Amino acid sequence: MEHYQEPLDGIFHALAHPARRAVLGRLGRGPVSISALAAPFDMALPSFMKHIRLLEESGLISTRKAGRVRTAALEPARFAAVEGWLETQRAIWTGRTDRLEAFVTNPDHQESPE
Known part of the structure; x- marks a missing residue:
């Protein structure tokens, strides 16, 4: 499981903010300009760009510049x-809940040590 640790930390950090989750939700419908992404948010563009950079650094999104867009x-x-x-x-957790169910429904059931 340790091979997930480092990438997951960055990904979960990126997912921790509601604005970044909203951006990902919008991008789920397809690529869009940064200005269109920023429009629904009540924050200055430089502040919004910090969220975009964090999402990009985590690898969840990519950005591309064509001209001024x-x-x-x-x-x-x-x-x-x-x-x-x-x-x-x-x-x-499925294994754990299955063992708990077996224990609760069968009181004579002897659980073997893990």
Whole structure:
């Protein structure tokens, strides 16, 4: 599991702010200009750009400049690290809840030590 640690830290940090999650949600519909992404937010463009840079540094988005317009797009492959970690956690917790259910529904059940 340690091979996830470093990339996941940056990804979860990027996902920790509601504005960044909203940006990712909007980019899920396709690439868009930074100015269009910033429009719904009540913050100055330099402040918004800090969020964009953090998302870009985490690898969740990429930006491209064409003339005077910078466009952002999702990097879907980056979400694979999160998906892998979540699947591992889901498997662990499913096993634990299955053992708990077996213990609760069968009081004579002897749990073997792990």
